[in-house]
Ligand SMILES: Cc1ncc(C[n+]2csc(CCOP(=O)(O)OP(=O)(O)O)c2C)c(N)n1
């Protein structure tokens with residue numbers, strides 16, 4: 095199926111309200127029954143700079159970013175200059191009459207006539223967009239009522255008047271842009287949310303009741319979402335004095351009975367590494383969300399990358415088990431976060447969710463998320479069978495010792511970051527040391543046995559993906575782009591399959607190696623410069639990819655990018 | 665009835681004559697004196713000789729990372745409003761590696777007690793200067809004398825308006841036990857900085873050195889007066905006051921936080937009804 099999506103790019107300076115326009119339009123489209131995928135590209139500043147909010151929509155849309163633009167809503171001249179090259183042949187520019195759009199198919203909007211106040215410019219832009227796409231004004235009216243509900247009827251009425259004026263004005267214009275096909279009936283409960291919001295909801299569904307964090311883009315919005323809902327959910331959300339404190343607080347909270355989440359970005363996570371090791375040693379369940387952005391150091395603070403896989407895999411000194419999830423969609427942000435908590439609780443280990451700026455900030459339609467079908471996550475014990483003889487680190491076959499929360503029985507819960515005996519006290523008995531290492535690592539086998547297998551998309555021949563010419567392997571947020579690339583290849587008569595890792599550790603060879611070896615060609619697609627997953631797979635299995643498509647310019651991987659990359663490999 | 669014996673007696677890895685022994689005894693006395701049983705107490709420590717204290721008494725124990733006892737204790741407190749939570753560690757742990765957490769703990773005013781074993785040295789790592797080592801003091805790591813000004817934890821705490829600031833001396837164990845008890849009774853963050861002579865590595869601030877200088881604050885000192893408290897906190901030389909330097913009634917962290925009023929986190933169940941409501945806000 096050829097790409098039928100319509101891409102609307104709203105561009106301008108920070109502070110011009112482009113996010114408001116984009117969000118309202120995106121929400122209207124979701125409510126009208128369309129698929130919506132938003133990519134946000136912004137600079138690390140509060141005002142000024144060049145920022146874009148890109149909505150990809152339609153009836154049948156890959157949930158992936160893309161490079162083309164069908165409607166360019168330019169809030170300043172720079173947006174036209176930067177993005178006119180991306181316009182499709184039938185593309186349309188929406189810009190103020192004062193902005194030069196010579197040679198372009200443009201709707202030159204008399205903003206100052208349509209809106210009495212500059213602050214209402216975004217409502218004008220919204221109205222122009224709505225009418226251009228032939229969308230019922232009622233949807234946008236309803237959204238404006240919700241948006242301005244707190245400001246009172248007068249403000250609502252003023253904005254509705256501006257919206258109607260914009261609709262009326264577009265009707266007098268001849269722009270030739272085709273209406274969006276009308277949407278079929280859709281499930282009423284469709285949500286629109288970002289990857290990070292879905293992670294927060296997944297955490298809440300898993301019973302997360304504690305979050306400590308130190309602000310860092312693009313991780314913060316997980317904590318902010320939990321804080322926003324704390325008055326309904328009771329979640330304790332504390333902004334720590336630094337990341338080291340955030341991680342150690344979570345360990346303290348989890349040890350005392352909380353279910354803890356720590357969201358951060360790569361740089362912040364680097365500061366948490368010692369605490370990760372502590373969680374491994376104290377066998378404390380803590381879920382870390384690491385939202386990746388380009389490094390090293392401060393890197394490109396507001397752009398995207400997938401370059402912290404190595405960091406998360408190896409974070410923390412010493413050897414202890416862990417699991418690392420890498421959701422590929424909004425739905426997986428929800429479901430794999432729930433899974434992360436289940437694994438952390440069961441195996442009393444640090445567990446990680448790797449996401450990135452693209453997915454973290456990408457608003458999409460998703461859900462509804464069903465909470466009834468989720469498995470219950472058993473918590474720790476309040477009282478052991480025999481409090482007098484309780485041993486926090488009792489040796490067991492699977493390495494899992496009953497975890498008791500102090501203060502609810504007469505049992506004493508003793509845990510030491512030094513190597514310890516079964517009863518949790520420091521020891522230098524080297525035989526015990528060996529037993530304890532083995533015990534901790536035994537949990538890694540359980541984590542491997544429960545690892546979520548990678549998902550295969552594409553015709554499955556008798557030997558896995560044997561019959562396809564090409565197997566694209568990816569992890570995390572690149573799933574949508576890989577699936578779209580597969581479709582584009584099919585249109586060219588080339589068969590391809592996609593293997594997506596939603597869990598990147600532990601890697602269980604049997605789950606994927608036969609597929610890799612059966613494929614004629616394998617290409618690993620990653621948002622980093624060194625091919626971290628490819629290297630990990632090679633390290634674990636000896637398998638070498640035929641080629642790699644890597645992106646590290648700070649932008650998300652798109653299907654077009656993958657296709658360009660494949661040209662030089664295949 | 666709880667007695668100090670309930671807290672047990674253990675062999676320690678501390679040097680004979682170390683101030684830690686009497687601090688440990690004072691701790692057990694303070695806890696049992698308040699009728700607190702071992703299972704009601706969680707001691708959170710960092711790393712150092714001081715941080716080994718809970719190994720030598722019956723109680724719940726979380727020995728974490730060097731410098732990080734305060735954030736771990738804070739997390740535990742936020743998770744459980746009912747335990748008696750003690751953060752205990754050395755001067756290096758609290759004022760050096762964990763300095764930012766010390767400041768944050770005072771500001772946050774979470775209800776827990778910090779007992780800092782202040783021996784003016786890094787004991788466990790064999791005698792380097794700590795933040796409270798005097799200027800000019802020679803150590804193996806500072807052969808030309810410790811070049812920086814020492815940190816004054818009690819003055820900083822008073823200046824920041826901490827709710828309870830006391831200084832004790834292991835040479836006055838009864839007095840010290842009393843200070844620790846008052847700290848436990850205080851609602852909010854309380855600091856007990858304890859002079860704890862290190863017999864092996866600190867040959868300046870010896871038992872005799874402190875014995876000569878320490879004097880107990882009498883009734884003429886008004887711990888509610890910040891000016892008086894600051895003056896006493898800064899008095900460190902020929903004479904050094906011990907006792908409650910400063911106290912106020914700042915409300916403890918969370919007194920007004922709805923999320924903390926719902927009780928211990930361990931007793932909460934996921935509220936799916938509320939979650940469905942939250943999800944509807946994304947429609
Ligand atoms: C991250 C880290 N850095 C350094 C150390 C080494 N270390 C252990 S204890 C200590 C200093 C202890 O001094 P203090 O806190 O005053 O305790 P004391 O031994 O004097 O009681 C140091 C530097 C460590 N364990 N962890």
Ligand SMILES: [Mg+2]
Nearest residue numbers: 754755785787
């Ligand atoms: Mg010390």
